[in-house]
Amino acid sequence: MYRERVSRIAGAVVWQRTVLASDARLRVLPDGCMDLICAGDELMVAGPDTAAYVTTGPSGLSYAGIRFAPGTGPALFGVPAYELRDERAPLSDLWPAPQVRELTDYVCTAGDRAAALEVIADRRLRQDRSPDRSITQIVTRLRAQLPVAAIAADAGVSERQLHRRCLTAFGYGPKVLGRILRMNRALAMARAGMPFAAVADEAGYADQAHLARDVRALAGVPLSMLIG
Numbered sequence: 626m627y628r629e630r631v632s633r634i635a636g637a638v639v640w641q642r643t644v645l646a647s648d649a650r651l652r653v654l655p656d657g658c659m660d661l662i663c664a665g666d667e668l669m670v671a672g673p674d675t676a677a678y679v680t681t682g683p684s685g686l687s688y689a690g691i692r693f694a695p696g697t698g699p700a701l702f703g704v705p706a707y708e709l710r711d712e713r714a715p716l717s718d719l720w721p722a723p724q725v726r727e728l729t730d731y732v733c734t735a736g737d738r739a740a741a742l743e744v745i746a747d748r749r750l751r752q753d754r755s756p757d758r759s760i761t762q763i764v765t766r767l768r769a770q771l772p773v774a775a776i777a778a779d780a781g782v783s784e785r786q787l788h789r790r791c792l793t794a795f796g797y798g799p800k801v802l803g804r805i806l807r808m809n810r811a812l813a814m815a816r817a818g819m820p821f822a823a824v825a826d827e828a829g830y831a832d833q834a835h836l837a838r839d840v841r842a843l844a845g846v847p848l849s850m851l852i853g
Contacts, residue, residue, distance in 0.1 A: 634697075637692060639739045643686070644687075650681050651680050655678075656692075663742060691739065696760035759780055763794075815851075
């Protein structure tokens with residue numbers, strides 16, 4: 626059972642999940658995001674994925690989390706995104722253990738664990754005095770499927786410099802992030818009932834076969850299995 630809501634933190638989503646017998650094997654698709662999660666009685670961080678992350682858990686296990694917009698995670702966790710790429714790490718690996726123990730007690734005794742995580746993240750992000758607004762612009766341009774060369778030129782940097790900036794902010798280069806953003810847009814259209822051929826055209830794939838290959842490469846399963 627899964628539910629989510631928009632967070633007061635810009636671009637973030639607060640979510641909760643209780644593992645049921647029917648979904649004990651869960652496929653988490655790459656989305657360019659990083660999450661702060663309370664899993665049972667542990668605080669952990671989910672880094673940006675390059676492919677689907679398949680997780681299992683006993684029936685009844687509860688998760689609460691907050692998923693941050695692409696590029697937001699490094700300011701919160703204090704490490705470059707590439708250090709957490711395809712990783713699930715205890716928060717104590719990133720923050721001082723005494724602080725994490727205190728925060729864990731706070732979250733685990735809260736009536737709404739997801740809301741408690743949101744409070745922690747909001748306080749932490751407010752301490753960041755110099756947010757990089759160019760990161761949001763990069764995401765916007767990638768969603769619009771602008772060429773990487775054009776995005777670099779708009780940012781006043783070389784393509785190599787853009788790649789390094791993206792590794793720090795997102796965990797991977799602009800081309801990979803662009804593929805991931807495009808797949809999630811295509812998935813949203815397919816789930817809304819749009820025929821696959823129309824999805825391929827609207828989302829900017831060469832054809833339906835290209836859509837199918839890209840989804841399988843990133844998600845590990847055919848598009849039809851993701852919308853059923």
